[in-house]
Amino acid sequence: MKALITGCGIGGPATAMALQKAGIEAEIFEAYGATAEGVGSFLNVASNGLSALRVLDTHREVMAAGIPTPRMVMTSGSGKRLGEVANGLALDDGTVSHTILRSDLYRIVRDQATARGIKIRYGKRLVSLDDTGDQVVAHFDDGTRATGDILISAEGVHSRTRTLIDPNAPAPRYSGLYSFGGLTTFPGLTGEPGTYHMIFGKKAFFGYTVAASGEVWWFANLPREEGDVPGDWRPLLVEAFRHDGNRTADLLRDSPIGDGFPVYDLPPVPIWHKGRVVLTGDAAHATSPSAGQGASQAIEDAIVLARCLRDAPDHSAAFAAFEAERRERAERVVSYSRTISNSKAAGPVGRVFRDLMMPLFLKKTASQESLSWLYRHHVSL
Numbered sequence: 001m002k003a004l005i006t007g008c009g010i011g012g013p014a015t016a017m018a019l020q021k022a023g024i025e026a027e028i029f030e031a032y033g034a035t036a037e038g039v040g041s042f043l044n045v046a047s048n049g050l051s052a053l054r055v056l057d058t059h060r061e062v063m064a065a066g067i068p069t070p071r072m073v074m075t076s077g078s079g080k081r082l083g084e085v086a087n088g089l090a091l092d093d094g095t096v097s098h099t100i101l102r103s104d105l106y107r108i109v110r111d112q113a114t115a116r117g118i119k120i121r122y123g124k125r126l127v128s129l130d131d132t133g134d135q136v137v138a139h140f141d142d143g144t145r146a147t148g149d150i151l152i153s154a155e156g157v158h159s160r161t162r163t164l165i166d167p168n169a170p171a172p173r174y175s176g177l178y179s180f181g182g183l184t185t186f187p188g189l190t191g192e193p194g195t196y197h198m199i200f201g202k203k204a205f206f207g208y209t210v211a212a213s214g215e216v217w218w219f220a221n222l223p224r225e226e227g228d229v230p231g232d233w234r235p236l237l238v239e240a241f242r243h244d245g246n247r248t249a250d251l252l253r254d255s256p257i258g259d260g261f262p263v264y265d266l267p268p269v270p271i272w273h274k275g276r277v278v279l280t281g282d283a284a285h286a287t288s289p290s291a292g293q294g295a296s297q298a299i300e301d302a303i304v305l306a307r308c309l310r311d312a313p314d315h316s317a318a319f320a321a322f323e324a325e326r327r328e329r330a331e332r333v334v335s336y337s338r339t340i341s342n343s344k345a346a347g348p349v350g351r352v353f354r355d356l357m358m359p360l361f362l363k364k365t366a367s368q369e370s371l372s373w374l375y376r377h378h379v380s381l
Helices: 011-021 047-055 059-065 102-115 160-165 234-241 248-254 294-311 315-344 348-365 368-375
Strands: 002-006 025-029 042-045 071-076 081-086 098-101 119-121 126-131 136-140 145-148 150-153 173-184 195-200 205-210 216-223 261-265 277-279
Touching: 002 011, 002 136, 002 145, 011 025, 011 047, 011 102, 011 294, 025 145, 042 047, 042 102, 042 294, 047 059, 047 294, 047 368, 059 098, 059 102, 081 368, 098 102, 102 119, 126 160, 136 150, 150 160, 160 277, 173 315, 216 234, 216 248, 216 315, 234 248, 261 315, 294 315, 315 368
Parallel strands: 002 025, 002 150, 025 119, 071 195, 150 277
Antiparallel strands: 042 098, 071 081, 126 136, 136 145, 173 216, 173 261, 195 205, 205 216
16 A cells, blocks of 8 residues: 655654554655745644654654643733643653644654655645545646555645545634744743743733743734734734733843734534545644644544554545544544633633633643543554
8 A cells, every 4th residue: 555645744754654664655745845944933742742752753852852841830911820730641651741843843753754765745735636446646736646545634724635525624713813932032031941831911822931941932822803914013912911910021022023823723524534535633623722732633643544544454444443533532622722722812801701710620620630531642553
């Protein structure tokens, strides 16, 4: 069997490596003409994601490039402590969730895939598919095509494949938030290394962690109408945090600020696979970053799909088994993350209710039992 994989973000190389371990050849086709090094801010690889990376023998490099972040402390914009919750549950050997630059995570999984002999083709944007019954043919916008036994979409939330196999597939759903992030040196925000500080401000949300070097890794979520993009985001961000009881506005005033990007997720996608084509990761179940699970869910998908393809009698049975194992969990993560995003975009009345109720909510959800469904999930190959 030969698999064509569209998309070379995190999920594409992870899927190719998992397939290789299952004895299945894979080739990756990336729409962009160059690699994604230096693209994006940073992200969370939760403990369940690191557990999945262990299966691919890639976890050590990821942990070495990231910083351990096992705790989250929540405060209101006025400085009131709302509570604390674990950012993942430690694995049996004590491994905890890590925060890593997206470009570093991308580089590691891409380089690992390349080192294992997996081919990556750039400048191959998918435009159409032909499923002949015996094979699938992918047609790209440069006029070339590729033929394989199956095609796996790891293209992300704006997947072309999703609409090719189902023209009525739901469109990405805007969360109401624009996201920003960066790394800077700023003594005005301090904190214990390994702790995320999550600030539910009066007008926007701000999160940060402090590396052992003293460098601040920060992100901000700004409620905004979709498409309402100013020429300069800085004044809007500074104003959004100016009345909060911390130095967030000062950091934003003094730090480099790139373009914000709108945060999307997906409502339940009815069709995950059709014929010889299957969706994985954000192409099937995109989640907002609020739960810190996007990369981890894509890596889990990679391993489960490879196992199903190895063990099932044919691709149809494999795809059905993959969906049966993954759909409920993935959609629960999307829903959980969207609930968190909604709390970040709350209006004046919602903010008052949130600040009153969040301590009770955190107390209820901070136990290992309540978090186990999310983090105590192990996949195998």
